[in-house]
Amino acid sequence: MAVMNMIEAINSGLDNMMERDDNVVIMGEDVGYFGGVFRATAGLQEKYGKTRCFDSPISECGIIGAAVGMGAYGLRPVPEIQFADYIYPGMDQLISEAARLRYRSAGEFIAPLTVRSPFGGGIFGGQTHSQSPEAMFTHVSGLKTVIPSTPYDAKGLLIAAIEDNDPVLFFEPKRIYNGPFTGYYDKPVEPWSKFDAAQVPEDYYRIELGKANIVREGDEVTVLAYGTMVHVARAVVEEHGINAEVIDLRTLVPLDIETIEASVKKTGRCLIVHEATRTSGFGAELSALVQERCFYHLEAPIERVTGFDTPYPHSLEWAYFPGPVRIGEALEKIVGELKS
Amino acid sequence: MAVMNMIEAINSGLDNMMERDDNVVIMGEDVGYFGGVFRATAGLQEKYGKTRCFDSPISECGIIGAAVGMGAYGLRPVPEIQFADYIYPGMDQLISEAARLRYRSAGEFIAPLTVRSPFGGGIFGGQTHSQSPEAMFTHVSGLKTVIPSTPYDAKGLLIAAIEDNDPVLFFEPKRIYNGPFTGYYDKPVEPWSKFDAAQVPEDYYRIELGKANIVREGDEVTVLAYGTMVHVARAVVEEHGINAEVIDLRTLVPLDIETIEASVKKTGRCLIVHEATRTSGFGAELSALVQERCFYHLEAPIERVTGFDTPYPHSLEWAYFPGPVRIGEALEKIVGELKS
Amino acid sequence: MANDISNRNLSPLSLHVPEPKFRPGDAVDYSDVEIQKAGDQARPDVSTKPAAMRDLAYDLIRVLDDDHKAVGPWDPKLDDDTLLKMLKTMAQLRAFDDRLHRQQRQGKTSFYMKSTGEEATSVAAAMALDAEDMCFPSYRQQGILFVRGYPMVDMVNQIFSNKADKLKGRQLPIMYSSTRLNFFTVSGNLTTQYPQAVGWAMASASKGDNRIAAVWCGEGSTAEGDFHAALTFAAVYNAPVIMNIVNNQWAISSFSGFAGAERTTFAARGVGYGIAALRVDGNDPLAVYAATQWAAERARTNQGPTVIEHFTYRADAHSTSDDPTAYRSAQEREEWPLGDPIMRLKRHLITRGVWSVEQQEALDVECVEAVKVAVKEAAKNGILGHGLHQPFETMFQDVFEEMPWHLREQADQADKERDIKWPS
């Protein structure tokens, strides 16, 4: 066991996998000598050589396209997209190619990539360093989408993603690379080292994809969240003294529907929280699923707390962020309507 | 008044707009001399000249990127993407640029494009000529998404889209270019000429964006659909003798929430139908919205009938298509659960 | 200091929109097309640096001269057997294309695409590669499968989307795939295979393998961003890959001018990245073979990528969905100054004394027969739309390696619907 922040945990997961399997290769903008703009790949080029971890041209299309070809060869590429906001030039290679290779070749060719990318706001990154595009990928059959919320999970899920034979989008909530975030931008960041989830084995371990994590048990309302919002939601729940069950989805596709369904059937209420824009965000799918499966157990409308349907504004990012006030209000509404 | 099929109505709308406003220009693969692979731009190059309607290199990124620049100059470009399946190389220009130009420049630069693109399946087009990617665009703030279901609507909505000062995705349900489709692939297509909606004025008229159309009034259940599925849903409703209110959304963003809400509050039940893959499809957003706003009026779970979460298969496309059986079953379930 | 243009007397700008020389009904005159003399092109050593041979991108490598002889330094000096195999493969391919095109017209399937007139660009190229080299074709390189011995009946099964279709009816006709023959699954999306081929080649290099990659796209497709990504990556990592551009003059209804042909050659694209670039007469099978062999040798000896433009002509419609008489002169095909690859190779073999008109006639009949047999055989497994050939379960397989719950549920739904829609 070591104490790691989320970047260190990711780095450790990459390190383990590169050591175990020399088909694992890393490619992306600035990931080589420099070790990535967030340092996630620091030291890996030195340790495994230039042909296992290297810089790429600034072409997200090329990064993902080349990775698809490498995967078809038999490698297990772990490309990095520097910010999720810059994934769109690579969308076609992801949607039309990586996601469909297995299907269209009837299993002859596969694309076992894990596309790592920091996402989400809260770092004054403006419109182009703050986006949460995960919902788009969940709409594409053939792609898996994974989002960790702690160093421990990040490493275990990343290893499982790399070992997975399907293409995985692995979005890293950059706001919590260094420490969890409870939604108060003006409070100092508490480092991961103060939290249990920073206890990370140095060796290989995996957390199965498709399994949610109940981070807090409760019976008044089910809160569904992932990434940064798990911490914010949990803090709000506690502040408000609401006995909520907080579920960290960890994997959006394939979703752990069983855990969700069981929880909502127990609590009869559901709040969904994400940072992405509201309309057609993944919250919509969650809401639809919960409603379809738990209709007769629902005692209040399912609520969504999300980012607004605007670009992420630079100076007003704390007005934009779905923080404690927005979440608290929704929680009170759900619980209030029940109690009355 | 003339009798037009959907392609002719679109062509007529383009013609009117090119005549009225010489800033309207058309660009796309094969749209010039040849008039488009579906003939939507036939005759326009001859009538308005090569610099108003012209072929483009095969680069969806370039088509949309150049259109953004043309829009910034002051033109009103109407680019065509040959099939919606091929829009992904242009995603970045749509999401990061067209959609955000007005916002990031505080209104100084705008992108008044109308991106036309045939979408949807049912023509044995296989995985890459059948997709319905509309949901992705509804997730992007700053983009409008319009989908017509008749020749009359297609022309009126297209004109409104072209006149709109925001970027509009105008998806044309290619399955019903020639005639409406009730979901039975083995029945001959009935041409539009047999239907009232093929009565299309030759002159300019517009149908306001953001207004749904109640194509059939009823009080037992509200059916929300758009494009091809409006016709299929309506036929199934009638087959099953269910007194459903069928709403053709026409515009997904901005959505006509008032009409939807009023209807569901009246019927207490809601079925959503689309051809796109289910997970994170636009049906999810509709379901979430209806649930949020009509919870206390709902007498049965909102159901979604959609395409499956797989690529559109070539030979099994009629097994994939959300046709009469799938819709009928869902309708009976919603109504049945109520009646019992 | 930002002068004020309004004070100046300038003539207005104008937008140039390319226009092909001939439209339907026009008489065709190709006399301004520069046709380099066969045998005239220098053949640099494979170790030559790209900067020292840029002129090859503007020349046209040709081996077969007007007397049907193989001449010049690019003559690959192939033996009779190899040449006969080349001829037979192209003839078989052409017969296949013709018949399958007609099968579509007869309603037996939804779609077909011929490679008529361009057979050399896939057949001769594939013959110059090793069987283990990985090919990333576009949709018009079925010739590679013929070279590598893919059974015609399997091709027809795919085209008919029938129960023997190895791709389970999922793909549009002609979108073949074969790991066994190192033939990458064909995509409907243009040029996506380009960076993939480069990635595959990079992987091969990083593993110290000996296998190289080859990729094909049309001249129209070079406009896609993936093309640029591929050339950039190939240049940066010196990837062992051959990047073929089949310039058949047309992209559906758009002539090559809409991909930039009015200004320079497509081989010149390679020059822009410092990549070795050849331009060959794509209707000269020996030139195609020689160029491919040269590029393969370069790649295999760690000397990096090569771009090859194959200058050829799409002799027929774009696909069964297309009608070229609507946008180009029917005379173009007949007047094409570089002839037809099969005819040219046939004449060369006759001139060489190892082949005759009679043998060719017999071959043609044989090829037609062979296709008929394959089609008949395949039809036993069904044709598109006549019956639902695949179990519905297959629709949900291979989306992921393991089927998750939501697909399981949907598969059950599909099964239930089958019982209602198509009761057995």
Next chain:
Amino acid sequence: MANDISNRNLSPLSLHVPEPKFRPGDAVDYSDVEIQKAGDQARPDVSTKPAAMRDLAYDLIRVLDDDHKAVGPWDPKLDDDTLLKMLKTMAQLRAFDDRLHRQQRQGKTSFYMKSTGEEATSVAAAMALDAEDMCFPSYRQQGILFVRGYPMVDMVNQIFSNKADKLKGRQLPIMYSSTRLNFFTVSGNLTTQYPQAVGWAMASASKGDNRIAAVWCGEGSTAEGDFHAALTFAAVYNAPVIMNIVNNQWAISSFSGFAGAERTTFAARGVGYGIAALRVDGNDPLAVYAATQWAAERARTNQGPTVIEHFTYRADAHSTSDDPTAYRSAQEREEWPLGDPIMRLKRHLITRGVWSVEQQEALDVECVEAVKVAVKEAAKNGILGHGLHQPFETMFQDVFEEMPWHLREQADQADKERDIKWPS
């Protein structure tokens, strides 16, 4: 014909991964960088066809010689006033960059990007354009705004995202926009402005206008697909556009080799499309001016697009988020063989007898003072994070021309939250 490679004795392939010459701590030796002699480059007439002047893409246009004199056919022969304006603009820009960079370090805003060492590539270029010409900058061309007279205080307001920020605090610092000055809104996404500039130029041409477009990107950014789309469209439609590639050797931590610089120049990209292409010493303001002027003349007389590679050096960090000492030798900047654009122009003016060391010192002081005043003025309108400068309503405006119901609802929510979070 598909020989079996396993039978052959081949040495294994290997993957080439580029590596810059110098890493932190390394002594820097630029002696192998070929520096063309100033004045040596021919200046073809603007009507010359691209095919007849490909060599310019591999040369380096230079005007200022080692004695600080302007020499050769590319000397734009500018008058003293113009040159002094150029010098003063660059000096002001550098002072601005220095101070604003430090403002970020002091926590007054979130981000800053300097253009230190590359000032000529925006200042001299913009001066050679007409005020009505449309500029599509990347994030490092603030020099254009200085040329066109954008008030520094407005720039600082944007950088501080304060209540006077014309962009309503929505954009990251330095992502300016000005329709009035024909300066396109800066994007955080690399190279998206490239096809937009071409589209704008196409529109101008189709309208019979006289205005041309100019666009800039870094050498690293040339790898994006948008770059290729832009060059393809510009080539096809002969668009009146100048496409500048600022080759400052680095893209964050990746040296230019990762964009392909090991194989050829970036100007050569233009050659690949048959587009006129120049390569200039980007630290020679006169060369930059002359090249831009030439390209503008071409464009304005309907002779189409030009690619210009500006060979320069990123003298400082990529941005305030970057620390270049982690990946490159600190000596690089000092040893850069092409000097510094401000110093070179200063020496030229001194040699010319119209400027002095004392005047330069005074200018530098003046520039610093002017920035201080602007910063102070702007700070009155607030700095980032100290107070919420924009009404929350502004967050929802300009998403669409008219605010739809869902944004109206969300705006109300935001307002309600404001009262709770930040009670007044």
